[in-house]
Amino acid sequence: xxxxxxxxxxxxxxxxxxxxxxxxxxxxxxxxxxxxxxxxxxxxxxxxxxxxxxxxxxxxxxxxxxxxxxxxxxxxxxxxxxxxxxxxxxxxxxxxxxxxxxxxxxxxxxxxxxxxxxxxxxxxxxxxxxxxxxxxxxxxxxxxxxxxxxxxxxxxxxxxxxxxxxxxxxxxxxxxxxxxxxxxxxxxxxxxxxxxxxxxxxxxxxxxxxxxxxxxxxxxxxxxxxxxxxxxxxxxxxxxxxxxxxxxxxxxxxxxxxxxxxxxxxxxxxxx
Amino acid sequence: xxxxxxxxxxxxxxxxxxxxxxxxxxxxxxxxxxxxxxxxxxxxxxxxxxxxxxxxxxxxxxxxxxxxxxxxxxxxxxxxxxxxxxxxxxxxxxxxxxxxxxxxxxxxxxxxxxxxxxxxxxxxxxxxxxxxxxxxxxxxxxxxxxxxxxxxxxxxxxxxxxxxxxxxxxxxxxxxxxxxxxxxxxxxxxxxxxxxxxxxxxxxxxxxxxxxxxxxxxxxxxxxxxxxxxxxxxxxxxxxxxxxxxxxxxxxxxxxxxxxxx
Numbered sequence: 160x161x162x163x164x165x166x167x168x169x170x171x172x173x174x175x176x177x178x179x180x181x182x183x184x185x186x187x188x189x190x191x192x193x194x195x196x197x198x199x200x201x202x203x204x205x206x207x208x209x210x211x212x213x214x215x216x217x218x219x220x221x222x223x224x225x226x227x228x229x230x231x232x233x234x235x236x237x238x239x240x241x242x243x244x245x246x247x248x249x250x251x252x253x254x255x256x257x258x259x260x261x262x263x264x265x266x267x268x269x270x271x272x273x274x275x276x277x278x279x280x281x282x283x284x285x286x287x288x289x290x291x292x293x294x295x296x297x298x299x300x301x302x303x304x305x306x307x308x309x310x311x312x313x314x315x316x317x318x319x320x321x322x323x324x325x326x327x328x329x330x331x332x333x334x335x336x337x338x339x340x341x342x343x344x345x346x347x348x349x350x351x352x353x354x355x356x357x358x359x360x361x362x363x364x365x366x367x368x369x370x371x372x373x374x375x376x377x378x379x380x381x382x383x384x385x386x387x388x389x390x391x392x393x394x395x396x397x398x399x400x401x402x403x404x405x406x407x408x409x410x411x412x413x414x415x416x417x418x419x420x421x422x423x424x425x426x427x428x429x430x431x
Numbered sequence: 432x433x434x435x436x437x438x439x440x441x442x443x444x445x446x447x448x449x450x451x452x453x454x455x456x457x458x459x460x461x462x463x464x465x466x467x468x469x470x471x472x473x474x475x476x477x478x479x480x481x482x483x484x485x486x487x488x489x490x491x492x493x494x495x496x497x498x499x500x501x502x503x504x505x506x507x508x509x510x511x512x513x514x515x516x517x518x519x520x521x522x523x524x525x526x527x528x529x530x531x532x533x534x535x536x537x538x539x540x541x542x543x544x545x546x547x548x549x550x551x552x553x554x555x556x557x558x559x560x561x562x563x564x565x566x567x568x569x570x571x572x573x574x575x576x577x578x579x580x581x582x583x584x585x586x587x588x589x590x591x592x593x594x595x596x597x598x599x600x601x602x603x604x605x606x607x608x609x610x611x612x613x614x615x616x617x618x619x620x621x622x623x624x625x626x627x628x629x630x631x632x633x634x635x636x637x638x639x640x641x642x643x644x645x646x647x648x649x650x651x652x653x654x655x656x657x658x659x660x661x662x663x664x665x666x667x668x669x670x671x672x673x674x675x676x677x678x679x680x681x682x683x684x685x686x687x688x689x690x691x692x693x
């Protein structure tokens with residue numbers, strides 16, 4: 160391989176100690192690589208540990224076994240090469256949209272006078288140029304995601320980790336956000352690890368789609384290359400024949416896992 | 432309901448109460464005065480007492496003393512509450528060790544401390560300030576403690592992933608969160624600062640609104656007691672209004688209940 164590997168999880172295992180002393184294994188022997196400039200989506204049923212895997216790549220969680228390598232160096236502590244887009248609201252509610260974006264630079268020691276105009280530029284490029292003075296609670300869910308995206312991207316991270324970032328949004332807003340993400344990503348092609356439960360979203364966005372089995376002890380059970388041409392438009396790519404063929408193929412595998420995951424969660428609910 | 436109508440109705444309540452009070456305390460009903468002047472005075476006397484206080488200027492000195500005590504109690508109590516609240520929230524071990532004692536002191540009705548403070552600090556303003564501080568401190572302390580502990584996990588993780596050091600987390604995440612909780616209790620803590628001052632004065636002092644009320648009561652001057660109470664109410668309402676103005680400036684980033692979004 161000529162392109163360097165941005166993220167490599169080597170046989171990573173993630174386990175948690177439960178309150179009653181038992182050990183719960185969330186992810187078993189996950190082997191996953193993301194090459195530089197590659198957009199990889201992880202899809203799996205609810206509770207399969209896909210977010211857990213992302214947290215391992217971010218350094219927020221330590222794997223119980225296995226290695227995490229970032230640009231061929233073992234990861235120690237937090238992954239400072241990565242920007243993380245959270246599923247839940249993660250903006251600082253006491254800062255305006257502009258300050259929320261500028262903080263990414265200010266932390267690194269950029270003077271405020273220099274950080275603010277650059278933050279304004281980023282707000283404009285996510286379509287919120289006129290909303291700089293608003294506080295997060297004055298913005299809609301989609302607008303908050305845009306600010307969060309600008310907050311992460313202004314630091315110019317080499318890797319983007321995204322945990323169902325558009326999960327809480329309505330269907331139309333998700334598609335608009337997906338296109339925005341692809342546009343921004345196209346500019347400099349960072350390595351992206353994108354977690355979602357939406358297979359269509361995954362295929363429309365990614366270069367590779369990775370499928371995880373239902374938890375606990377979930378594993379990676381499939382890896383598909385998406386060769387749809389870029390740049391893509393999310394609205395149009397869904398009408399493509401190749402898109403449908405790929406969707407059918409992956410879904411035939413994913414469906415069983417979704418049913419398994421569903422059965423397990425209902426059993427667990429009955430046990431409680 | 433429109434604002435003028437609402438205001439008119441609010442004024443109407445006051446007018447009805449005052450008229451009833453005046454009538455029942457001066458005009459006999461079935462040959463009997465229902466509100467004997469000795470116990471209830473009457474609005475006219477109360478009003479003339481207030482006018483006399485302001486006309487002669489005596490009241491300003493008392494108001495000034497009570498205000499000074501309240502402000503000192505609020506500032507010292509808040510400062511202590513913020514510092515200790517922060518410390519406890521960041522050092523769970525310290526919090527665990529002191530937990531029973533904090534609960535014990537907080538359970539104590541603070542009024543019983545007034546004689547001790549008077550003994551230690553004399554009858555001047557500092558014994559009142561001390562009483563106010565014990566009231567304000569705990570409100571601010573509990574709020575800041577809660578505020579620091581309940582910083583959203585996601586917001587914290589976001590700060591870390593953005594590369595914040597512990598010091599930067601303190602400044603950009605913990606501190607604003609703690610302050611917002613402190614300000615949300617601002618009305619309560621300012622109110623308690625005044626309560627501490629007035630109760631302290633009432634129990635032993637040579638000046639202040641509490642002293643005025645206590646003096647009037649000592650000579651069965653009911654008009655004086657009521658006059659003191661009305662001045663005190665107006666005083667608290669003014670302070671509360673000031674707090675609302677401060678709050679509006681400092682908490683612009685917070686959603687209000689009437690704000691549908693978010």
